[in-house]
Amino acid sequence: MKTFTKWKDYFTSYLFVIPGLSLFAVFYLLPFYQSYRLSFYEWSGYTPMSQAKFVGLSNFNKAFEDDVFWESVIRVFKISIGIIGLEIPLALLLAILVNKVIRAGAYRIIYFIPTILSPIAVGMIWKWMYEPKFGIINQTLDALGLSSLKHAWLAESSTAMGAVGVTFIWETFGTFFLLFLVGLTGIDKQLYEAASIEGASSFQTFKSVTLPLMVPTIILVMILLVLGSMQIFGQVVIMTNGGPGYATEVPSMRIYKEAFENSKMGYSTTLSVLFGFILIVFSVIQLTFSRRYGAKLYE
Amino acid sequence: MSLHTILIAVAVTCIYPFAWIIANTFKPNSEILKNENLLATLIPNHPSWTNYYKVIVEFGFSRYVWNSFFYTVTSVSIAIVVGISISYVVAFYRFPLKNLIFGAIIVTMMIPMPGIFIPKYIVIAELGLLNNRLGLILPFATVLIPLTVFIVKNFMDSIPKEMMEAATVDGCNKWTKLWFIVVPLVRPAIATVTIFHVRSIWNEWLLPSLVITEKALHPIQSGLMRFQGEHFIDYSLTMTGLVVATIPLLVIFFILQKHIINGITSGALKG
Numbered sequence: 001m002k003t004f005t006k007w008k009d010y011f012t013s014y015l016f017v018i019p020g021l022s023l024f025a026v027f028y029l030l031p032f033y034q035s036y037r038l039s040f041y042e043w044s045g046y047t048p049m050s051q052a053k054f055v056g057l058s059n060f061n062k063a064f065e066d067d068v069f070w071e072s073v074i075r076v077f078k079i080s081i082g083i084i085g086l087e088i089p090l091a092l093l094l095a096i097l098v099n100k101v102i103r104a105g106a107y108r109i110i111y112f113i114p115t116i117l118s119p120i121a122v123g124m125i126w127k128w129m130y131e132p133k134f135g136i137i138n139q140t141l142d143a144l145g146l147s148s149l150k151h152a153w154l155a156e157s158s159t160a161m162g163a164v165g166v167t168f169i170w171e172t173f174g175t176f177f178l179l180f181l182v183g184l185t186g187i188d189k190q191l192y193e194a195a196s197i198e199g200a201s202s203f204q205t206f207k208s209v210t211l212p213l214m215v216p217t218i219i220l221v222m223i224l225l226v227l228g229s230m231q232i233f234g235q236v237v238i239m240t241n242g243g244p245g246y247a248t249e250v251p252s253m254r255i256y257k258e259a260f261e262n263s264k265m266g267y268s269t270t271l272s273v274l275f276g277f278i279l280i281v282f283s284v285i286q287l288t289f290s291r292r293y294g295a296k297l298y299e
Numbered sequence: 300m301s302l303h304t305i306l307i308a309v310a311v312t313c314i315y316p317f318a319w320i321i322a323n324t325f326k327p328n329s330e331i332l333k334n335e336n337l338l339a340t341l342i343p344n345h346p347s348w349t350n351y352y353k354v355i356v357e358f359g360f361s362r363y364v365w366n367s368f369f370y371t372v373t374s375v376s377i378a379i380v381v382g383i384s385i386s387y388v389v390a391f392y393r394f395p396l397k398n399l400i401f402g403a404i405i406v407t408m409m410i411p412m413p414g415i416f417i418p419k420y421i422v423i424a425e426l427g428l429l430n431n432r433l434g435l436i437l438p439f440a441t442v443l444i445p446l447t448v449f450i451v452k453n454f455m456d457s458i459p460k461e462m463m464e465a466a467t468v469d470g471c472n473k474w475t476k477l478w479f480i481v482v483p484l485v486r487p488a489i490a491t492v493t494i495f496h497v498r499s500i501w502n503e504w505l506l507p508s509l510v511i512t513e514k515a516l517h518p519i520q521s522g523l524m525r526f527q528g529e530h531f532i533d534y535s536l537t538m539t540g541l542v543v544a545t546i547p548l549l550v551i552f553f554i555l556q557k558h559i560i561n562g563i564t565s566g567a568l569k570g
Contacts, residue, residue, distance in 0.1 A: 118502030276414020
């Protein structure tokens, strides 16, 4: 009798998780299974999937020799480093400044506005801002008397990827600014008082009080930024579609184009397995690293 | 003084693009292309609502906004209901495989988008759900479940166990305890999660652009992308489309900005 009530209790508990688990099975597990399976197949996507041709490891062999793909991985890696190098100091600086002024509520709202836009909207806005003729970037340079610095930003291969990176920074810095602000408000005020009694300059205070105490937050922001920026896609689709040439081709774009422009569904899933694996390795490394330095990704 | 100079300069870069685009929606295309200085361009010569009329009525943006509204409300509701149910039994009951189920759900938050969007599209196609509203609503809801469970379960953990025991003594069963005791208590967590879910579904563009090709079913982001891709380049109309696509979210943001910013600053949500 007792075991019966126990199992009845288990059974009603399962009723609560079954709807969610079924959705997971169909839209996470099944795609997962399909992507591993299809990465060994050749399939155009136009015929029924049962007619896909098994090709063994040849997709993977091809992928390892696919320079365009690996260049796109390196490209996104570089731009990710650039974004982190600019965005973390920027967000931290703004947070420190806002933390110093009184009545800073408006800044918190204004800096957050770009983060609520879709990547599509942000891509469009910046595409127009970079527009060589009426775009406001070149107009600002004119107004500042710096006309020699004007570029056709998105049409020149030397500036295009950087221009997309700046767009990404504009869109996302608000969130990280807020996270830094939270970290700063958690620092004990007495530490600053002690520093000022000892006659520390504001740079010394930053170096020996603020920065060490902000390390956990900085690591957290870094993790979020690495993963976010390496998945950059929507802005690229709108602003350059990978061009000029391959100048802004990112891995997500390769995966997309192989599937829908070259009709190679099998090969496209091979690339997504590879790039997905790279990203997961990154996040595992970072999680281990962050645990060591006390960053709490999940509280 | 100099502090504020830097802060205001950054604020201007956040706001100026909007002001510029909103000003342009009241101009004809030819006026946008004329090279004016940065401030003069903010004032249209002959402001008119023509672009809004064209975009909303002739180009079907009212339809896209309605579709987005529908997709958002349905998928977020499903995710919240399903997510709360899972969180509830995981937080308060013991059953075999509980930790495995919970762990698996949380781990899916780590699956990167580039690794999964093509196979997901293939599964939706195999299910015959291309150009079907369910082909968006169900995958959307699924994506939202992990974050819901993560936040709501954490919040439920802070409910005192004695309260649940007292409810059992008073004759509550599993269902009535959930609806009459737990849900009212976790309302703040639900509110925060909902706001972030609404933002991510309203802004979602990739899956719709693959799954929905029929114009009548497009959500707003697809409408916007399609608009840009069409054969003519009319900046004033495209910019108007962008404003129409963004205004609903901005309005929600300004009404609820306290909750949104608190959501991030309380450490519950990381962007």
